[in-house]
Amino acid sequence: MNRKILCTKLEIKLILSIIFSFIIACTIFILLETIGESILDNHFSKNYFINNQKNTAISNFLKYVSDNKLKIDDKDKITEWVRKEKYVNLYIYKDNHLVYNSDINDATIYYGKTVENPLMPSGSLYEVKFGDTAAKMYMECFFQYKYYYIVSIFDGTIAFLSFILIMLIFIKRKTTYIGKLENELKILEGGNLNHEITISGKDELTSLAQGINEMRKSFIERLDSENKAYVANSELVTAMSHDLRTPLTALVGYLDIIEYKKYNTDESLRQYIHNSREKAYQIKYLSDKLFEYFTVFNTNADDLELETFDGNELLEQLVEEQIFILEDNGFNFKIVPCNTAFHIEVNLISIRRVFDNIFSNIIKYGDKRKPINIKYCIQDQLLTINIENKINNNLKAVSSTGIGLKTCKKIMEGHNGKIVAEKQNDIFSVEISLSIKS
Template sequence: MKISFKKLSIYMLFSLVVSIFVCVEFIKFTAPIMEKFMMEENINLIKIQVTGIILIFSSITVFIFTFLFLINRKAKYINYISKEVKKIKSEGFGRTIELRGKDELTELCMSINEMSLELKERIENEKKIEKNKNELITNISHDLKTPLTSIIGYLELLNAKKVDEENKDEYVKIAYNKSLRLRTLVNELFEYTKLNSTDIKIQKVKFNISALINQIVGESIIDFSEKDIEVRLENPYKELNSFIDKKLIYRVFENLMKNAQKYSDPNSLFLVIVEENNTNITISFINKCEEIQEDDLDKIFEKFYRIDEARSSENEGAGLGLAIAKKIVELHDGELLVKKLNENIEFKIILNKA
């Protein structure tokens, strides 16, 4: 059987051995004195017994004091740990204990510190989740109420048969468009919730990013032309591979293209640039947008954030497009960055090369 001596046990054993050694040395030192004392002619049995008791008591006292002196530092540290644990209990998690030495007590303190910090982080995350949940409910209620109220209003008019034939088709068309907007909002909310769940799994495969960006830019040219926006793609690569979930990355490109389409100034240029280096693939989306200011960039990836002037737009989503895009890119261990370039705004996707 292999015996493993821990550091604290070894220290206690060392303290015990040293105490015994000091006690023995004390006896060696006092024994000649006692022997000389007992050699006196008038010594009697009672004096011998008293002297022996004094010697034994003194030796035990020396042993106890020596042992307590050696373990006093550890005892104080244990007492300190006990007080600090009580403070953690009363003041809240996040407080840490000072580390002293390199024995099991230090390891215990390290474990307590890790537990305290981890529990604090969990509590803060739970508070954040609760806050996000409340914000989600509030924004869902606001975003769903508007089109739903309109749909109900127009359907009530149609149901009451108080609408003449001239306006009937128009009301039906409006109610239909409102229902499509409602479906878009629900789909965005569902997608955002799904992407932020803890058990989300993505199916990564090796795929040609260059071909994918060529496809989606080509499909979007007509939409941009309605606002007289020129689309220019600078992609000299026939093949740039990365391990991606094709559907999700397509969604990222689509969200950024739609965002550029909504916020680009009329008669401007929308530029998509594809670049690479030894480790990464970079796709930049640059469009002219005087409406978005530098202050907006700090909040632009927050869920439900929209530019105030465009909030009432019928084509506006739930304000989740960029939040969804950023989350997807992060699930691919990439980055989605944004910056203002004079009158232009640039969104840059950085993905790992295969």
């Protein structure tokens, strides 16, 4: 199984912190060792500590021989004493023959051979009286080593504790951050989605915090969007129910008159039938608009199949389709086309639906005596389409749910564009903005 040794930034930081802690610990150990050895060297060179320890050890050995009445051949008991003392080497001579050497593991006694220690200074031999004979002994002492060992152990302990402390500081920082993230998640779980997640550092924990924060923001946006959609749909249903109830009530009334023959003449019958057909078509128009609205709002932007078109040709085609209808209804128009070549990526069916909605409203509410102004231009990689007409003030008051405009806005959002409709001084204007393809 192939696996990278360093997978994450957090692992790299952990390894670097171990290396850093080890270097600091080694530095502390070397520094303390140098200081400790210097102090011990200075101490041992200025006093008679070693000589005092050596004299004490010699006295203890002579007393040990005397108290136990040792003979010169009792090498096991002599070795036992040497091992107990730890920091001495003992040499025993008889007639200039080395008969005992504590440096030799099996304490072999050499007979028949003269062994003289050339390093042994004159007068460093001490008289020792065994139970069976007298002999000479020479003792080497290393009592100062005990203190060097103690200093080394102390220095090593301090260095190890320093290593652990530095590692704990690093780990504590991370665990504190993890604990903070845990507490902030509990705040989010409690419903306070406005609480910002703390983002610190540059590792996987930071990425995790950023991810949680982005998820929090997305969730807030989604809730806001759902609330707006809920309010809009509630308003729409309320308005549509009112708009549908009015013609439906009239239709039922007309049909009751026809069913129960409450009309007086055949002309009245034809009028009631005509009125019934008008109300039925009005109900059909409203239901079609409602169906169109829910179809658009239940379609995701990603589901739109976008195609690339020549911008001028597409707009010319869309406007010409509406011009025929406008002329049939007695409207005049002025067009200011765009002289810049460009391409645009749209869903043709959806964009045609936007134009149909806009111009159907113009036919319904526009003043035929004033021309409809249509202008489109390119600026900063953005196509802007302006449509403007005068409102007919002679029409009877007509209630509108605004469902067509809401549908257009949803379609434009799916194209990453926007549509803005304004009414000012009896002038109704619509501005459509779309990004052009580079």
